[in-house]
Every structure is written in C-alpha cells, then in structure tokens.
Amino acid sequence: AQFDWKFYTYFAANDKPTLLHKAFAEDVSKASQDRLNIQVFASGELPYKASDVLRTVARNQVQIGDVAFGFVAGDVPQLNALSMPFSCTSIDKFYDNAAPAMEQDINQVLGDKFKTQSIMQWVMPPQQLWLVKPITGIDDLKNLKVRAWNREQVDIMAALGGAGVTVTPAEVIPALQRGVVDGAFTAAVPALDWKFNEVTKMGYMLNLTLAHQAMVVNQKALSELPEDLKKLLVDKAAEWAPKYRAAMIQADRDARKQLQEKGMTLMDVSPADLEKLRAAAKPIGEAWAAKNGEMASKMLAGAVDACL
Amino acid sequence: MPASKHYRVGRWLDKLGRGALSVSAYMLLLMMVLMCAEIAARLFFKTSIQISEEYSGYLFTWVSMGGFLYAQRADRFLRVDALRNILSVRTRAAIDGLASLAGAILSLILLEATWDTFYSSIVFETTSMQYSETPLYLPQIVMPVGFALLAIAFLHTAIMQTRAALGRGPVPTPLQLDDDYGQALHE
Amino acid sequence: MSWQLALSIYGVMLLACLLGGVGIGTSIGLVGILGITLVAGTDLWLSLGDIVWNTTNNFTLVSIPLFVLMGEIILRSGIAGRFYSGVAILLRWLPGGLAQTNIVGCAIFSAIAGSSVATAMTVGSVAIPEMRKRGYADSLTLGTLTGGGSLGILIPPSIPMIVYASMTQVSLLDLFMAGVIPGLTLAGIFMLYVAVRVGFNSELAPRITAQPSNQQLVRAALDSMPVIGLIAAVIGSMYFGIVTPTEAAALGCLFALMLASAYRELTRARLKQALVNAAITSGVVMFITINAQILNFAVVTSGIGQGLAGSMVDMGLSPFMFFVLLLVIYLIVGMFIDGLSIMLLTVPLLYSSFMAMGFDGVWSGVIIVIFIELGALTPPMGLNLFAVQSIASDTSLGKVAWASMPFALIIVAFAFLMYFFPQLALWLPSAMKGA
Ligand code: NA
Ligand code: NA
Numbered sequence: 001a002q003f004d005w006k007f008y009t010y011f012a013a014n015d016k017p018t019l020l021h022k023a024f025a026e027d028v029s030k031a032s033q034d035r036l037n038i039q040v041f042a043s044g045e046l047p048y049k050a051s052d053v054l055r056t057v058a059r060n061q062v063q064i065g066d067v068a069f070g071f072v073a074g075d076v077p078q079l080n081a082l083s084m085p086f087s088c089t090s091i092d093k094f095y096d097n098a099a100p101a102m103e104q105d106i107n108q109v110l111g112d113k114f115k116t117q118s119i120m121q122w123v124m125p126p127q128q129l130w131l132v133k134p135i136t137g138i139d140d141l142k143n144l145k146v147r148a149w150n151r152e153q154v155d156i157m158a159a160l161g162g163a164g165v166t167v168t169p170a171e172v173i174p175a176l177q178r179g180v181v182d183g184a185f186t187a188a189v190p191a192l193d194w195k196f197n198e199v200t201k202m203g204y205m206l207n208l209t210l211a212h213q214a215m216v217v218n219q220k221a222l223s224e225l226p227e228d229l230k231k232l233l234v235d236k237a238a239e240w241a242p243k244y245r246a247a248m249i250q251a252d253r254d255a256r257k258q259l260q261e262k263g264m265t266l267m268d269v270s271p272a273d274l275e276k277l278r279a280a281a282k283p284i285g286e287a288w289a290a291k292n293g294e295m296a297s298k299m300l301a302g303a304v305d306a307c308l
Numbered sequence: 309m310p311a312s313k314h315y316r317v318g319r320w321l322d323k324l325g326r327g328a329l330s331v332s333a334y335m336l337l338l339m340m341v342l343m344c345a346e347i348a349a350r351l352f353f354k355t356s357i358q359i360s361e362e363y364s365g366y367l368f369t370w371v372s373m374g375g376f377l378y379a380q381r382a383d384r385f386l387r388v389d390a391l392r393n394i395l396s397v398r399t400r401a402a403i404d405g406l407a408s409l410a411g412a413i414l415s416l417i418l419l420e421a422t423w424d425t426f427y428s429s430i431v432f433e434t435t436s437m438q439y440s441e442t443p444l445y446l447p448q449i450v451m452p453v454g455f456a457l458l459a460i461a462f463l464h465t466a467i468m469q470t471r472a473a474l475g476r477g478p479v480p481t482p483l484q485l486d487d488d489y490g491q492a493l494h495e
Numbered sequence: 496m497s498w499q500l501a502l503s504i505y506g507v508m509l510l511a512c513l514l515g516g517v518g519i520g521t522s523i524g525l526v527g528i529l530g531i532t533l534v535a536g537t538d539l540w541l542s543l544g545d546i547v548w549n550t551t552n553n554f555t556l557v558s559i560p561l562f563v564l565m566g567e568i569i570l571r572s573g574i575a576g577r578f579y580s581g582v583a584i585l586l587r588w589l590p591g592g593l594a595q596t597n598i599v600g601c602a603i604f605s606a607i608a609g610s611s612v613a614t615a616m617t618v619g620s621v622a623i624p625e626m627r628k629r630g631y632a633d634s635l636t637l638g639t640l641t642g643g644g645s646l647g648i649l650i651p652p653s654i655p656m657i658v659y660a661s662m663t664q665v666s667l668l669d670l671f672m673a674g675v676i677p678g679l680t681l682a683g684i685f686m687l688y689v690a691v692r693v694g695f696n697s698e699l700a701p702r703i704t705a706q707p708s709n710q711q712l713v714r715a716a717l718d719s720m721p722v723i724g725l726i727a728a729v730i731g732s733m734y735f736g737i738v739t740p741t742e743a744a745a746l747g748c749l750f751a752l753m754l755a756s757a758y759r760e761l762t763r764a765r766l767k768q769a770l771v772n773a774a775i776t777s778g779v780v781m782f783i784t785i786n787a788q789i790l791n792f793a794v795v796t797s798g799i800g801q802g803l804a805g806s807m808v809d810m811g812l813s814p815f816m817f818f819v820l821l822l823v824i825y826l827i828v829g830m831f832i833d834g835l836s837i838m839l840l841t842v843p844l845l846y847s848s849f850m851a852m853g854f855d856g857v858w859s860g861v862i863i864v865i866f867i868e869l870g871a872l873t874p875p876m877g878l879n880l881f882a883v884q885s886i887a888s889d890t891s892l893g894k895v896a897w898a899s900m901p902f903a904l905i906i907v908a909f910a911f912l913m914y915f916f917p918q919l920a921l922w923l924p925s926a927m928k929g930a
Binding site for chain 1: 538539541542545546549550554555660664666667668733734735736737738739740741788791792795927928
C-alpha cells in the first residue's frame, strides 16, 4: 500500500467496537484499492492505555485513535460535557442533534493543542449500575460502595449517600465476586463481555451518561494523503457513523436480553427517582462547567439542549 | 581524566545509589500505608480515599527507578556467567566493559524515550483522569532522571573495566551495603 | 522482513549478548529495540517511554515489593524461626522427621513468600544448623530445601505469576487459585518421596524415640500459630471481600508488622533492611520486566509471535509434542538463565503458540511456572542451589545440585501429570466462580 496507517483502540480484540473499527478499516482499504491500508490494533497489542490514545495520535505513534473523551479527561477536560450525569442520555438525539452541534468546538480543541481532528463521533450505550444485591430504588444506594471509573461517578455516588471507589480494571470482577464493592458502573455491552452476570444480580438502568467517543486522526498524516484519499477517508467515516449507531443500539438491546436470559434482573428507574437523580446530578455539571471555562459551559448547555 | 576523578565519580554514584535506595524504602512504606488507609476507609467509613490505586502506581514507579542505580552499582542485575568465568581477568574486564557499554546504550535510548513522555505531558498539560487530577509530568520526571543516572553508572563501569583491561587500574568491585542488605530474596 | 528472518536476527543477537555477559534485562531490551527499529526505524522509539511508564505504573505489579516485604518482615523478626521449631515438634512422628518439616514449612511459607529463593532461604536458614546438629545427612536435607523452596512460586502469591498476568491479561486471581492444588500435590509427592527414601536408608535421618511433653506440644502449636494466622488473615480478607488481591499484599505487610512488634523483635534497623531489600527487588524485577515489555512490543510489531504460532500449527505438531518440546527448551534454557528472566523472555515469543495449540491461558501460566521451578534446581545457574549453598557455607554447589536432582526429576514427572490432568490447575479457579 502507498499509505500504511495504524488505528489503535483500547477495546479488546473481540469487543464489539473493535470489530466495527476493523470492518471500517477494511472498507477504507478496499475502497482505496489498497492505497490506504489501515491496520487496527486492539488493547494489549500496542503498549498504550485508554488515557494515552489522544497523545499517541498527537505524536503520530498511530495515525487514527479511538478516543473516549471520558478517558482522556486529563488531556481535554473541556470536552467532557457528555460525562456529566444525565447531560445526554438518548443515542438518537446524540447523533441527530448533539454530535453535529459539538463538532466544530471539538475540532477546535483537538486541532489547536493536539494537531489532530475528529472524523467521526459515536457513543457507547448508556452507563448503568450493576449491583451484587438487588435494590428497590435510589434510597437503597445509601452506604453502598460502587466501583467508579471517573470523577463524576464518584460525585454522584457521594450525592446519593454512597461511595464511589477506584478499583483497577483487572480487579473489578474479583472485587464484585467477593464483595469488596457492591456494584460497578458500565454499559450493558461490556457488562456482558466481562460476564457481570456471574458476579452481579441486578442491572439498575440509570442511563447515567453516554460514553462519548471520537475517531481522531493525526493532521500531519492526513495532510500527507492525496486529496482523493483524504476525501475518501472522511466520506467513509461519515458513511460509517450510522452503522456504528445502529450496531451499538442493537448490541445494547442484545446485551440486555442476554443478561436477562442469564438470570439478571434489569430494573428501570422510577420517574420519582429519576427526578431525584437529576437534581443530585445538576450541581456536578455546574461545578465542572464553572471549573473548565467558557468552552465547557457552552458545550454542556449545548448537549443538554440538543438532548432534551 | 586522571584516575582520582574516576574514583570520585564512583564514590559519588555509590552514595547516590544508597540514597535513592533509602528513599525508595520509605516510599514503599508509604505505599503500604496508603493501601491500608483505603482498606480502612472502605471497611469502617464506607468511603474511599480515591488516590490509593493511582498513587501506589506512581510510588511503584519511583521505588523501581530508585532501585536501578543501586542495582547497577552493586552488580545485582542478573546475567549469564558461564562463559565469562573461564576467561582471564583482563579479557573478562574487556568483555564486561562492552557489556556495560550495552547497558549504557539501552539506558540512553530509554532516557530519550522517557524524556519525550515526560515532556509531552508538560506540553499537553496532561493530568491524571482520576479524582486527584495530578499533573502527570510530576510522577513521570523520575523516569528520565533514573535512566540518566543509570546511563552514567553504566558508562562509568565501562570506563573502569576498559582501564582494567588495558592494565591501567584494578577491576572495579561491586558496591556492598554494610549489613546483609545484599541478601535480597526475590527471584 | 519475514518473521523467520526477524526471529533469526533476534536469536543471534540475544545469544551474543547473553554469552558476552550483558545483563539479561539489557539483552532483552536491546534485542527488542533492534526489532522495532528494523520494522519502523526510530519512529516507534517514542512508544518506549509509554512502555516504561505503563509497566512501572501497573497496579497489578505493585504487589511485588509488598509480598517481598511481608516475607522479609517474617524472616527478620524471628517469626519464621519460631514457626519452624513449632512445626518440627508437631511433625516429628513423620518418617523423615525434620526433612518432612522442611517441605511442610516451605509449602506453608510459600503462602507468604512470592519467590522460591525467599522460601528456600527462610526455611533453610533455620533448618540447616538444626538438622546438622541432630545428625541428618546433607544429601537429604539440602534437596528438601531447594525442592521445597521451588513451591514458593507455585503456591500463591508468586512473583512470576504476577508478571505473567501483567503480560498476558490473564486474571491474576485465577492464576493464583490455579497454583494451589498443583502446589499442594507436588508438596505431597515430595513428602512421599522423602518417606520412601528414609525407609530404604534409615541412616539419612536419626530415629526419634523421645515423645514431646504436652507442654512442648502446646508451645509448638503457639509458635506455629502466627504464620498460619497471617496466611488465614490474608486469604480470609480476600475471600470475605475486605481487600482486592493487590491490597491483600499491603494488608499482609501490616499484619506482619503487627506480629513482629507483638514479639518485640522488629528493630528499626531490621525494618529498614526489609524495606531496602524489597526496594532492590523492585528495581531488579522491574528493570527486566520493562525490557520484556519492549521485546513483547517488538514481537507483536514484527509478527514473530503470530508467525511462530502459525508454523507450529502448519507443521502438524501435536499439542503433546509441543509440550515435550517446550519441556526440553525450558530445561536447557533453565540451566543458564534464572526463572523470572526465562518467563519474561519466552512468554512474548511463545504465548501465541500456546493459544494456537489450544492450551488454556491460566494452565499455560502454571505449566511455565513448573518449568522454571526446574531451572532453579539445575546447575550451573540455579538460584535455589545458590541460595541453599550460601546458607550451608561449607558445601559445594555440586553437592547441593546432586541432592536436588531427585526433586528435579519429580518436577519433570509432575509436569506430565499436569499435562494429562489439566483440571489439577483449572478446577479451583472455576469452582471459586461457582461459589
Ligand atoms: Na508463594
Ligand atoms: Na538452572
């Protein structure tokens, strides 16, 4: 091939997103008649963590990266509007309204500091709470210890009278199994991939946040492509966004179904509890926006508006 | 350089190696305290101190890097001795000099690479994604410093071994701590 | 470049470095750097920084110095010595007496220590003077220590297992659990062997006629209690969900410190020694682990792992032949290189082949640990031999090696047992999940 690109994703080799990335990469290679060959590397195949992805693209160690804004909060805190609890919980509204509205601001931040740009935004299905012992409502979350993987999850647990606890990814399953923690946040798809059904009883379907992802490309690598290849890549990304959307919605539905078939109870949040949850979440987003400047405030307001 | 200068550098490296090792020892204690604090917070107060996992990782980086210089000075890095042992003293010194040079080359490459990692954390103003939002360059600075010292130590040994091979000085002896620190129980 | 050519270049360069006396970590790292440079020039050097950072900052590996520290505190506070004399009185009725105590002591101490050297040294430093005084033959004693010591990396915690888990993404808890039954079984076989051998040659061990008094028995039970209690506390705290596996190491250190202070034997100087030794271990182990991750990166980038695995399958090599081939390779490499280095050197190269041959990742980890146990008992480079020789100062390495040979042979036989009965390793981790 004329151009050999590396694409890094922090998802494992057989995880749903990795399979999508591989299908996308293959499509690009084929459509370019092998002039642009993209090889996808999964977690463990390259020595980077989820929090390294944006920097590895910026330094051109890989040319494309699957960036989760939640995991690169240490690089681009201002792009984390969707990590704020209940800022946007509808996958459809994200694709139809929020993503187009945020695109320009995201690319401004990625371009200015990291000399990278997003060619596609997508979302993982909503974050849910998986519990070792069943509960009946949010009041039962008091005094529970829950594995949280970001600051906002810690804050929401604190607001509900429980505690968010950090546990290293490799120890989440044993921690749930032996009851070091009472639960953990993640989406239904990874919950199924990680066999949460073996260690938890209930999925409390909070729809806390959507994990906001972007396919981020190094600008220098992009500019080295001839115009037709550049256009091909960008067009293919646009073409694949609806496929990611449909695939993740389907995967979420399948995962929920399978988890239930494996004996788990999935419980929706009652309207009254949802009110309480949203009230508890509001100060978290406000404090974040106040801390991270104008861009952050604007993006949070935009996301909330777009997803109403 | 006159011989006395070489010895002074050697003594200085020994002193630094011992010092770094002592600091590492206390950091290890701190690591234990930090984890026990997290266990206690969870068990007795149903809460979390939030930094146990993150800071244990940083401390481990510091503890390990702190042990490198001493391990080099005390000749504790493992190697295959079978062939070396049958050589004459001066040939062995020549071979050991080359081996130390290899160590120096590796250390210099890793110095450059870890410096880049450290420096990019400054340029991108990267903080940790955990609750503490610690600027990453702070824990990362120990990596280039550690490899720089290791490179110097390897180069120093390479020079001393070469001098020995040329008959211009004695074969350098590994650093020993005063007590039985030497009997680390690991492998 | 084809993976075959890449592999040949790696092999030649590695051999040259190792035979030239270049440190094992340095050799592995330089070969790795050469590998990635052949593929992509210096472009990938940037990633070396990420490798160093993400390896040293890995929470799973954090438990290594903590497990070392726990063992050091127990040894330096005299608790290990009391424990040995306690168990000795309780087990004196067994044929072989103190020789059996060595194996039981090693098996139990293995549940605290993460390495075979630590296990052999701790039990050996108490056992050798005691047994010489009572007329046990060195040809029996020394082997029970080097052999028993090798249980240290099979019975959890285990530094090689921690490192293996960090390289392969296999669950560390599963791996630890998978070592328990093989470890206990191997200890049982060692004891059986000692009983039979003493039965044939009663001059190896003195016959004990005097019965211990009740007072002695109570005292013995009290002396062996702290170590047993410590193990129960560490395992119990994990089982009842008070701590994660990594935190268990920290909690173990705290308990060990409390025990040592209760016996008023832990001076500040001794604590400092324990800490310093754990720090040196971190440095030595992490230097080689970082370099192994560099090699790992090179092996993935140059396609060697996949190529090697593919060619094993294409060659039509049966899993059993593959297993025998590995046993031979590890036996030979194990003569010259220490166990942890072997694991770090071979796992990047061979893990894909293990998978392609249809072996379970957890089982593979356990079998490699058993292979490297063997290496600790074979001269010229056998760390357990060195350790025991350093305590039994007036003995030659040859004598220690000779005494260890029966145990090495038992380990070879045991490896075959593990091949035909993989459930020995895999049953406990799966049963734990069902519970
Ligand atoms: Na052990
Ligand atoms: Na050996």
